Amino acid sequence: MTAETVTDPFEEYRPFLTGVAYRMLGRVADAEDVVQEAWLRWSSAGREDVREPRAFLVRVTTRLAIDRLRHLRSRRERYVGPWLPEPVVTEFGPAVPDSAERAVLSDSVSLAVLVVLETLSPLERAVFVLREAFGFPYAEIGAVLGRSEAAVRQLAGRAKRHVEERKPRYDVDPAARRDITERFLAAAAGGDLEQLLALLAPDVRLVGDSGGKVKAPRRIIETADKVGRFLLAVMNDQPSGMEVRILELNGGPALVFSVGGVVDTVLQAEVGDGAIRCVYVVRNPDKLAGVSAG
Incomplete structure (x- = not known):
């Protein structure tokens, strides 16, 4: 044989x-x-x-x-x-x-x-x-x-x-989820807190994973106001040359942030009832090697 x-x-x-x-x-x-x-x-x-x-x-x-x-x-x-x-x-x-x-x-x-x-x-x-x-x-x-x-x-x-x-109990149309993700990106990139808050559920949570290797919140952030203000502060602190694109990851649209061809952050929103219920932020470099920068 x-x-x-x-x-x-x-x-x-x-x-x-x-x-x-x-x-x-x-x-x-x-x-x-x-x-x-x-x-x-x-x-x-x-x-x-x-x-x-x-x-x-x-x-x-x-x-x-x-x-x-x-x-x-x-x-x-x-x-x-x-x-x-x-x-x-x-x-x-x-x-x-x-x-x-x-x-x-x-x-x-x-x-x-x-x-x-x-x-x-x-x-x-x-x-x-x-x-x-x-x-x-x-x-x-x-x-x-x-x-x-x-x-x-x-x-x-x-x-x-x-x-x-x-697990979340929301049945979300893929097109609607992508639309909310795009609007989320536009609001965050444009520094529009009012529009951002309109997309976030009142009890929204933000979970960040850095593994202690880069900057990311080490505790879960809760409520729309705290999550919205945190995201705007992060967007305002981005290095020059940061590029963002939408890519399907784990069965849904995600925002992929990269600098110089290297993926820096993956952000994905869990959507339900027309609002963002949870934001996942992955920054641990060990977990980003398999995601293409573009």
């Missing part, structure tokens, strides 16, 4: 495996490390023992992601300031033509949902990702995790209730 024969099935499933690992871990580098380890195990496995490559690879990737997540938990407890997932460009392509399926994938990778998934146990998170994001049958998830179907159903129910209780 040639190396090409061994590799091809893995390469076919690599994007899918990376998608599973990213939703489990919230960081591209960690997801890629897990998928690479899965490849090593795939390449060293006896071919006669791997009758279903997809099932084998999903099982290996998921279990590795669970182990990695348990290790990361202690590290994230020492993280400086709020922790946010790493932004990723979302281009589902022609393989996902159905708008309903695209909506499910977009929701499962949104910053708001990924933040909630951080509060699940590693096992609950694995079950939720495989079931809700990718539609795996309970029995198949049980085979992946080495659990009975009944146990998986119990985990799935608990995880889903937990997420539904905590």
